[in-house]
Amino acid sequence: MNRIAVLCSGGDSPGMNCAIRAVVRTCLANDIEIFGIRRGYAGLLEGSQHQMDTASVGNILQKGGTILQTSRCPEFIKPEIRAEAAHILKRKNIDALIVIGGNGSFNGAWELHKEHGIPVVGIPGTIDNDIEGTDYSIGFDTAVQTAIEAVDKIRDTAHSHDRTFIVEVMGRKSPAIALHVGLCTGAENIIFPVQEEKEVDIDTIANDIKRGLKRGKGSSIIIASEGETEGLSHYVHNELLDKHKLDSRVCILGHIQRGGNPTARDRFIATQMGHLAVKSLLAGEKASVTAEQNGQVVLEKLENCLGKKFEVEEKYVEIVKTLSK
Numbered sequence: 657m658n659r660i661a662v663l664c665s666g667g668d669s670p671g672m673n674c675a676i677r678a679v680v681r682t683c684l685a686n687d688i689e690i691f692g693i694r695r696g697y698a699g700l701l702e703g704s705q706h707q708m709d710t711a712s713v714g715n716i717l718q719k720g721g722t723i724l725q726t727s728r729c730p731e732f733i734k735p736e737i738r739a740e741a742a743h744i745l746k747r748k749n750i751d752a753l754i755v756i757g758g759n760g761s762f763n764g765a766w767e768l769h770k771e772h773g774i775p776v777v778g779i780p781g782t783i784d785n786d787i788e789g790t791d792y793s794i795g796f797d798t799a800v801q802t803a804i805e806a807v808d809k810i811r812d813t814a815h816s817h818d819r820t821f822i823v824e825v826m827g828r829k830s831p832a833i834a835l836h837v838g839l840c841t842g843a844e845n846i847i848f849p850v851q852e853e854k855e856v857d858i859d860t861i862a863n864d865i866k867r868g869l870k871r872g873k874g875s876s877i878i879i880a881s882e883g884e885t886e887g888l889s890h891y892v893h894n895e896l897l898d899k900h901k902l903d904s905r906v907c908i909l910g911h912i913q914r915g916g917n918p919t920a921r922d923r924f925i926a927t928q929m930g931h932l933a934v935k936s937l938l939a940g941e942k943a944s945v946t947a948e949q950n951g952q953v954v955l956e957k958l959e960n961c962l963g964k965k966f967e968v969e970e971k972y973v974e975i976v977k978t979l980s981k
């Protein structure tokens with residue numbers, strides 16, 4: 657193992673830079689040449705790689721986003737396109753690839769490994785925390801913290817005006833952000849991702865608001881996952897008004913949840929994952945993921961991390977319900 661390349665793929669998440677820094681410096685400490693590939697698999701196909709040194713990852717640890725940038729590259733699902741990518745890596749004498757991204761990106765890495773024997777390591781990076789095989793993915797904590805700070809501010813005005821707010825958070829197919837934000841902000845209700853708007857239980861939400869009003873609680877916060885397309889909260893607003901004569905305000909947090917300086921947790925985990933990713937390749941691992949399991953950063957087989965998890969942790973839902981009554 658002489659040369660390793662690293663790329664980010666899929667959605668960006670705060671903490672990716674910490675992982676890149678750890679990858680680069682662990683390589684250099686082990687006399688491995690390290691190449692950064694810009695814009696994910698698309699950049700790989702364009703041959704967009706550059707050699708990195710200690711200085712190229714200086715002063716990035718605290719910055720959100722990714723210095724390597726990221727992209728979606730739909731054509732990477734085609735075997736012939738992956739063959740091109742493998743050819744480019746081999747031509748540049750790159751012996752292994754580290755992919756920082758979500759389970760989609762891991763599927764690309766897995767196929768590349770299966771078809772062309774290239775050793776790959778995945779580092780989980782997505783604010784949704786929805787990758788199978790790992791308890792944690794880089795960026796989740798920062799995204800939750802950003803959303804919490806926003807909801808705290810909204811609660812100030814909600815309370816001052818006796819208003820109900822529906823705050824829409826990210827998590828198209830994952831309930832994790834909504835659940836954690838809901839619990840940490842004392843939300844009165846949480847709406848988890850749904851396939852169709854009509855699945856939202858408007859009557860229960862309305863009854864909860866009315867019960868609060870009866871006991872003199874003028875304001876409520878409802879946390880809504882964005883659903884298939886952004887804007888589910890507008891539907892909830894309209895239904896509450898039309899069917900129950902309950903007015904509310906909508907606030908969609910959107911992409912602010914993707915940015916910002918990574919929290920201590922994200923830096924701590926991302927740094928360990930970046931370091932372990934390189935160490936695992938040096939130890940001869942061929943297809944693994946740096947996962948967090950039971951509070952430890954460990955290696956998991958890549959094939960166990962290809963799916964999306966959708967866990968609504970009932971014990972937390974129960975706490976939210978109990979405390980908001």
Ligand code: ADP
Binds near residue numbers: 666697727728760761
């Ligand atoms: P994430 O990695 O955050 O889950 P995506 O699902 O958008 O994000 O995947 C990112 C990229 O990974 C895609 O644009 C594509 O290049 C690659 N990819 C996703 N799924 C596959 C697949 N089944 N086979 C090969 N490549 C894939």
